[in-house]
Amino acid sequence: MKGELRIRGVSRSYGDVQAVRDVSLDAAPGQFVTLLGPSGCGKTTLLRLVAGFERPDSGSIWISGRDVTALSAHKRPANTVFQHYALFPHRSVFGNVAFGLEIEGLPKAEVRDRVERALELVRLAGLGDRRVTEISGGQKQRVALARALVLEPEVLLLDEPMAALDPKLRKEMQVELKNLQERLRITFLFVTHDQDEALVMADRIAVMSQGRIEQTGGPEELYERPRTRFVADFLGVANLFRSEVLGVGGGVARVRTEAGLSFDASNDGGYRAGATVWVGLRSEKISLTDRAANAFAGTIDDEIFLGDWTDWRVRVGGEVLSVGEGNLLARGRKRGDAVTLSFPPEAVLRLDDPEAAA
Amino acid sequence: MRGRSREAAFLLLPGIGLLVVLFYLPQLLMLLVSLGRRTAYGEVERAASPDNYLRALEPLYLTILGRSLVLAAVTTVACLLVGYPVAWWLARRASPRWRNALLALVILPFWTSFLVRMYAWIVLLRSEGVINLALGAAGLPRAELLYNDLAVLIGQLYGELPFMIVPLYVSLEKLDPSLLEAAADLGADARRTFTRVVVPQTMPGIVAGCVLVFIPSLGAYLAPDLLGGGKTAYVGNLIQSQFAVARDMPFGAALSFVLSLVVVLLLLAFRRPLGSAQAL
Numbered sequence: 350m351k352g353e354l355r356i357r358g359v360s361r362s363y364g365d366v367q368a369v370r371d372v373s374l375d376a377a378p379g380q381f382v383t384l385l386g387p388s389g390c391g392k393t394t395l396l397r398l399v400a401g402f403e404r405p406d407s408g409s410i411w412i413s414g415r416d417v418t419a420l421s422a423h424k425r426p427a428n429t430v431f432q433h434y435a436l437f438p439h440r441s442v443f444g445n446v447a448f449g450l451e452i453e454g455l456p457k458a459e460v461r462d463r464v465e466r467a468l469e470l471v472r473l474a475g476l477g478d479r480r481v482t483e484i485s486g487g488q489k490q491r492v493a494l495a496r497a498l499v500l501e502p503e504v505l506l507l508d509e510p511m512a513a514l515d516p517k518l519r520k521e522m523q524v525e526l527k528n529l530q531e532r533l534r535i536t537f538l539f540v541t542h543d544q545d546e547a548l549v550m551a552d553r554i555a556v557m558s559q560g561r562i563e564q565t566g567g568p569e570e571l572y573e574r575p576r577t578r579f580v581a582d583f584l585g586v587a588n589l590f591r592s593e594v595l596g597v598g599g600g601v602a603r604v605r606t607e608a609g610l611s612f613d614a615s616n617d618g619g620y621r622a623g624a625t626v627w628v629g630l631r632s633e634k635i636s637l638t639d640r641a642a643n644a645f646a647g648t649i650d651d652e653i654f655l656g657d658w659t660d661w662r663v664r665v666g667g668e669v670l671s672v673g674e675g676n677l678l679a680r681g682r683k684r685g686d687a688v689t690l691s692f693p694p695e696a697v698l699r700l701d702d703p704e705a706a707a
Numbered sequence: 708m709r710g711r712s713r714e715a716a717f718l719l720l721p722g723i724g725l726l727v728v729l730f731y732l733p734q735l736l737m738l739l740v741s742l743g744r745r746t747a748y749g750e751v752e753r754a755a756s757p758d759n760y761l762r763a764l765e766p767l768y769l770t771i772l773g774r775s776l777v778l779a780a781v782t783t784v785a786c787l788l789v790g791y792p793v794a795w796w797l798a799r800r801a802s803p804r805w806r807n808a809l810l811a812l813v814i815l816p817f818w819t820s821f822l823v824r825m826y827a828w829i830v831l832l833r834s835e836g837v838i839n840l841a842l843g844a845a846g847l848p849r850a851e852l853l854y855n856d857l858a859v860l861i862g863q864l865y866g867e868l869p870f871m872i873v874p875l876y877v878s879l880e881k882l883d884p885s886l887l888e889a890a891a892d893l894g895a896d897a898r899r900t901f902t903r904v905v906v907p908q909t910m911p912g913i914v915a916g917c918v919l920v921f922i923p924s925l926g927a928y929l930a931p932d933l934l935g936g937g938k939t940a941y942v943g944n945l946i947q948s949q950f951a952v953a954r955d956m957p958f959g960a961a962l963s964f965v966l967s968l969v970v971v972l973l974l975l976a977f978r979r980p981l982g983s984a985q986a987l
Contacts, residue, residue: 402888421891421896427892429888429889431885431889448903452893452899
């Protein structure tokens, strides 16, 4: 089906470094798929493999039901928005957007029409005559986008296109790009290291680490149910504990952290008595009231003011927990105060640690 | 501001001084000479006559000038065709570790005088030379390689090639590889990526290299003299012989100015593409 992307068992090494290891990933037509991970995790290499700038050592890549693994970049029905835009400095804005159409050998009038429409789409109408060295970073990004979109690709590949923009502009462009994608219904494969960006824009997120996909899922699913320690850590789960399972029963597992904090976790069936597991707890799932099963007395060690909320560091025995509290409630607390914190057993995430297992 | 202008004077004065004493004054002298007359004993007689210039524009001398223009143009094109792949390889393919050493090898011939290197070519090309001996040993017929236009072109190509490679290297090294990927991504095959992205992007280097090769080639006289055997006259030899052999300094000076004028006119005609060389 047009716009469908299938990556099957793709690996790529550079010397001793395995940049991409046996990755499989699907994108349905019109889906916004994000590759999320820290630098060096292989997400850009994977994108370049799909673009055709690199060849996989093994595995295959399919676009719209066609095996493109052996196809050169210039023959693939995918276009790329480069991280630093890679605009041609010797061409105007118009000339950059027209490049691919000129290569196709389209008549001049049609080229002009389609370029004008593409520039309108990215809200650059009337700037066609500008030199690309004279426009702002945000405008360059729009030119790069128009240059790729004008060819009506079946899959659009975006390599950290927001990385060079300032934070405010980035937020605006995220929403704009998402709206554009929903309107055009083109399959997007979007690379980023910014978890907020991934959560805002993607239909599906593939979190990568060390050349492998750790977890794939919708933004909410990944946020609420990270499955591995790496994914939890990367998606901002602040409290991570290596723990021992003391016992299982009645729908909960009793776990004890290495520093001796014991609490209940709702049992998803993965806990085994006596085993060592990683558990995670989002700071906003912990409240400074005494109302649930896991309640502990502690003292405020430190505070980090974050504008609309405060990140309290609360010492409970040997552990220090990060507790998020909206600032409407947080007023009046200070360092050294005695507090009670609690969290429901459902908030405790059981996490795999494939690195430790390996 | 005063400090600035004093600083500028301090920085520029040695250069300007040298230029005035060693270039502008001698040029002025030559201009006076070119307007003068040669006496029977080869002395210069003061005059203000355009005769030498009128003579320089006679068909015989225009033919020689034309031949020099052709030699310079062919040398430039040959240097570009040979030099571009070398510069490409140096800038984009050679291991970065060896790049500086390889670049030094390109410039290495300058350690030896041009004259000596031309004699070396004679050793290679002459009828009992290295190449012909090798041909003979291989059972092949010998070839007359020396004292013809091809020998002159080989000498020129060899001598001027580094002046082409170095500016090309500089512009190719600056070429952003992601531009090549962008071109491929937008559907351009290798040939069109080269003509539509690489050539426009390296135009400053191409122009700089061509100017650096073309202008000295226009006045070349060593290669035509030594490798061409003086059989074909080029404007460089013509000027040299006016000073050294014919002892007609006024005519030689006039020919020099005609040659300089041709160069200036060419630079003016190509000033748009030349402007891009400033980006280098």
